[in-house]
Amino acid sequence: MADLKKLYDAILNGDQKTAIAVTEAALAEKVDPQSLINEAMIPAMNEAGSKFECEEYFVPELLLAARAMKGSLALIRPLLAAAGAEPVGRVIIGTVKGDLHDIGKNLVASMLEGGGFEVIDLGADVAVDKFVAAVKERNPHLICMSALLTVTMPAMKTTIQALREAGVRENVKVMVGGAPVTAEYASEIGADGYADNASAAVRKARELVAA
Amino acid sequence: MSAKQPILTDGAWGTELQARGLGPDELPDFWNVAFPERVEEVARAYVQAGSEVILTNTFRANRVVVVERDPSADVAALNRAGVEISRRAAAGRARVFASMGPSGKLLIAGDVSENDLKAAFAEQADALAEAGADAIVVETMSDLVEARIAVAAAKATGLPVVACMVYDSGRNKDRTMMGVTPEQAADELAAAGASVIGANCGNGIAGYVPVCARLRAASSLPVWIKANAGLPELAQGRVVYRTSPEEFARHIPALVEAGAGYIGGCCGTDPEYIRAARAALARACV
Numbered sequence: 015m016a017d018l019k020k021l022y023d024a025i026l027n028g029d030q031k032t033a034i035a036v037t038e039a040a041l042a043e044k045v046d047p048q049s050l051i052n053e054a055m056i057p058a059m060n061e062a063g064s065k066f067e068c069e070e071y072f073v074p075e076l077l078l079a080a081r082a083m084k085g086s087l088a089l090i091r092p093l094l095a096a097a098g099a100e101p102v103g104r105v106i107i108g109t110v111k112g113d114l115h116d117i118g119k120n121l122v123a124s125m126l127e128g129g130g131f132e133v134i135d136l137g138a139d140v141a142v143d144k145f146v147a148a149v150k151e152r153n154p155h156l157i158c159m160s161a162l163l164t165v166t167m168p169a170m171k172t173t174i175q176a177l178r179e180a181g182v183r184e185n186v187k188v189m190v191g192g193a194p195v196t197a198e199y200a201s202e203i204g205a206d207g208y209a210d211n212a213s214a215a216v217r218k219a220r221e222l223v224a225a
Numbered sequence: 226m227s228a229k230q231p232i233l234t235d236g237a238w239g240t241e242l243q244a245r246g247l248g249p250d251e252l253p254d255f256w257n258v259a260f261p262e263r264v265e266e267v268a269r270a271y272v273q274a275g276s277e278v279i280l281t282n283t284f285r286a287n288r289v290v291v292v293e294r295d296p297s298a299d300v301a302a303l304n305r306a307g308v309e310i311s312r313r314a315a316a317g318r319a320r321v322f323a324s325m326g327p328s329g330k331l332l333i334a335g336d337v338s339e340n341d342l343k344a345a346f347a348e349q350a351d352a353l354a355e356a357g358a359d360a361i362v363v364e365t366m367s368d369l370v371e372a373r374i375a376v377a378a379a380k381a382t383g384l385p386v387v388a389c390m391v392y393d394s395g396r397n398k399d400r401t402m403m404g405v406t407p408e409q410a411a412d413e414l415a416a417a418g419a420s421v422i423g424a425n426c427g428n429g430i431a432g433y434v435p436v437c438a439r440l441r442a443a444s445s446l447p448v449w450i451k452a453n454a455g456l457p458e459l460a461q462g463r464v465v466y467r468t469s470p471e472e473f474a475r476h477i478p479a480l481v482e483a484g485a486g487y488i489g490g491c492c493g494t495d496p497e498y499i500r501a502a503r504a505a506l507a508r509a510c511v
Contacts, residue, residue, distance in 0.1 A: 072394065074333050112249055113250070117402075121334075164459050165249035194458070194459065199459070
């Protein structure tokens with residue numbers, strides 16, 4: 015019998031070695047990979063996220079949990095793909111033009127991957143055209159933009175306008191975040207969603223992709 | 226009760242350079258070579274406002290940050306020029322404490338290695354010391370491992386080292402982004418060789434009064450506090466900080482009472498804030 019509780023604890027405690035070992039053992043016993051994800055891994059990441067949001071966990075604990083999750087997912091993904099299962103959604107993420115800060119963006123990318131999304135990371139200081147080209151080429155469900163600087167935030171608006179002008183705005187949902195960004199600003203510039211932290215970002219992404 | 230008069234430091238540089246034409250996506254440190262006279266203007270404005278210690282425009286001049294902008298940039302030259310500019314502006318009226326900021330990369334995520342950080346901070350600290358800085362300030366740190374590496378590199382030059390972190394997270398905004406408490410920082414930064422410990426940036430000056438008291442209680446070292454003028458907001462396309470110089474200065478007596486040995490401002494503060502702080506210090510410490 016697969017030890018779901020042990021897998022849950024390993025991910026919550028950021029213990030990648032144990033998470034991988036338990037996953038391997040479970041797969042050897044022919045446990046349904048989807049049930050590992052749904053019954054242990056996603057609940058563990060949700061709990062890690064809620065500990066982060068109530069500030070019991072900080073960035074290191076969250077990153078370690080996401081890393082443990084990714085370790086297990088790497089074993090499970092090929093099996094799911096072979097069975098024809100699709101990722102939760104495809105996301106393009108980047109820090110906007112003029113802004114080289116990527117810690118927050120990387121954290122969100124990690125959490126989204128842990129949440130079962132396929133994540134295409136364009137990096138930091140991403141030009142407007144690069145976002146638009148990536149949307150055209152990769153056809154994502156969601157595009158996530160990050161800014162740490164108040165002065166670079168307006169690049170989010172410019173990018174949304176460029177998506178509109180390129181005729182692809184309706185094909186994709188837009189989510190924004192970063193220290194100076196607010197829900198009011200997100201709606202003012204015509205984004206579909208805003209998240210205040212990396213854990214809330216996963217929740218919001220699921221909501222936007224399902225909508 | 227009369228507390229010992231703290232030493233007045235300076236305010237923000239980045240926002241002051243932006244007021245003199247620095248673009249939002251330009252690295253301020255490049256101006257040490259491109260527009261040294263504009264950088265000197267900022268430094269001189271702080272000396273004139275009464276700063277007894279001024280910093281240098283070298284906050285981001287470490288190799289990890291600089292090469293992302295310009296792989297061929299001469300990192301040591303940016304640092305030496307930064308110290309020379311501040312020394313000219315100080316002209317013996319203020320001491321020059323050279324600024325070293327974080328790499329902007331997370332060690333724990335594997336975005337940078339400890340060896341890369343050791344090399345980058347050693348290169349920067351050596352250039353700052355060689356150019357004649359009076360001390361080195363390791364500031365705006367959130368990760369203790371990175372902070373310790375920077376402090377050790379600064380300490381190896383033989384100069385005194387100020388080490389401060391940003392407390393802006395947790396329920397009481399008394400932890401760094403990485404979850405570090407003032408007590409943990411006080412212990413580990415002193416062990417790494419800091420002569421002064423402190424807090425800078427953050428969510429505003431009011432929140433740094435209890436952080437200052439905890440750093441003071443946790444250590445026998447002097448405490449350095451440089452708070453910002455609240456959090457930046459965007460209003461009609463312009464960046465504004467809501468805390469006025471007068472409001473900023475109103476918290477100075479509480480900081481003195483909490484044991485601050487050095488007081489100055491961070492993001493959003495300018496020479497007006499330093500003038501207001503100087504007046505408040507004069508009133509608080511008679």
